[in-house]
Amino acid sequence: MTDGNDSPAPIAHLLACPRCDGRLQLDEERLSCPACTMQFPSVGRVPWLFAEPHATLGEWRVRIDAELADLVRRAADVQSAIARCERGSTAHRRLSLLLRGYQGQHAAVTDLMAPIRPPNLEAPLAAHLALRTRLPPSQGLMSYQANLHRDWAWGTDENRASIALVHGAMTNVPDGPLLVQGAGAGRLAYDIACARPQTTVVALDFNPLLLVAARINAGAAITQWEFPLAPRTVDDVAVERRLRVEQQADNLHFVLADALRAPFHAAQFTVVVTPWFVDVVSEDLATLARRINRLLATNGRWVIFGSLAFEHADPLERRSLPEVEDCIRESGFDVVTVTEAEIPYLQSPASRHGRVERVVAIGATKVRDVPSPPRHVALPDWLTLGNAPVPLLESFKLQAMTTRIYAFVMAMIDGRRSVKDMARLMDERKLMPRDEAEAAIRGFLIKMFDEANAPRR
Ligand SMILES: C[S@@+](CC[C@H](N)C(=O)[O-])C[C@H]1O[C@@H](n2cnc3c(N)ncnc32)[C@H](O)[C@@H]1O
Structure with a gap:
């Protein structure tokens, strides 16, 4: 992160602490809240005034990382498509331009987001996918x-x-x-x-x-x-x-x-x-x-x-x-x-x-004041602060169970076993009766297969 050179001074009188609504202090271009003993960074010369500024920075880093990883993956897909088409063909020209675009956009986003995302902070795409930090398109x-x-x-x-x-x-x-x-x-x-x-x-x-x-x-x-x-x-x-x-x-x-x-x-x-x-x-x-x-x-x-x-x-x-x-x-x-x-x-x-x-x-x-609503709480403390126990919610229990079953099915894929073989193994492990398991595994693999073949835009 780089701190800004531009001063937030012209708007400092308008700014309040996003945690306690109290007055912020501006000291050598840095904003801080004396009551919360919290310093707020500047990012690319812009004040970063989130209630949990460091957690939010971390979250955006992960999102940006995931988008960069996605650009790398798209570029790799295009590269392999280029290898399958004739040099000089229209498809070759189109794909070469697209490849240049993905690579160029990767460089452009890396440059633009350098204040937020220091270099060498890349996590593999698989990690993002596993942790569901890859955001739906509406939030990236x-x-x-x-x-x-x-x-x-x-x-x-x-x-x-x-x-x-x-x-x-x-x-x-x-x-x-x-x-x-x-x-x-x-x-x-x-x-x-x-x-x-x-x-x-x-x-x-x-x-x-x-x-x-x-x-x-x-x-x-x-x-x-x-x-x-x-x-x-x-x-x-x-x-x-x-x-x-x-x-x-x-x-x-x-x-x-x-x-x-x-x-x-x-x-x-x-x-x-x-x-x-x-x-x-x-x-x-x-x-x-x-x-x-x-x-x-x-x-x-x-x-x-x-x-x-x-x-x-x-x-x-x-x-x-x-x-x-x-x-x-x-x-x-x-x-x-x-x-x-x-x-x-x-x-x-x-x-x-x-x-x-x-x-x-x-x-x-x-025309009149109305009572202000309570402070907005986006996420519970156990998520943002990270030092409280993660609660064992009913939905988490169910998710943990389904994840174990998914992991079991994925681990059974070895290039030799058929859907029927897998259903038998699930039955033996008492995870699901064989007939039901066969339909469930087929459904799951269809979804995985579709996802693998879905267009990435
Ligand atoms: C549909 S876009 C419109 C953007 C812009 N006003 C325009 O007309 O192009 C909605 C914008 O609201 C922002 N946004 C949504 N929720 C927000 C929130 N809670 N705080 C700040 N910005 C938010 C999004 O990041 C996005 O830039």
């Missing part, structure tokens, strides 16, 4: 890869339409600090900062992809490879892009933190913008609304932007637009504007895939 560093290229390479139409709608939802608000929660790759926050040079704009996300925006806004050119979902041409399977901007926004600041433990003092912001955020965040809208209420000064504006595609497991939480409005009102806001519009969405020029979304921009003014 590169989950928002298309957003990154839209933000900084080809998304002018979408970016313009987005900023226009967001601006429309924040008319008549007094000037003051503005927070973008879930800023992603950072373009909207950057555009707001450029349009309002007198306003202090803070972009917050818990994904270190935010470092791209921080580096670009510091004047760097970042290399990233785009791998479009449906490449238009052979040359579009992997596209190397240099991401940069002409103009830097000095009033734009970055914070890596969990929005559910937003590290700010109460009532500091005049505007809080949540772009494509309220429907992806793990918390229910009513609780989130109360957290946003706390961050805003009275008469401050909450701007909700996006398509409201709620993903919650609880059907009650997958709210329609009128239910969203009701919830906002019940959380101390007056809904002042609701605008719906169709805008292009992730229409990469290198892809045949691209969407049009009917988005909504809601502007809601804070």
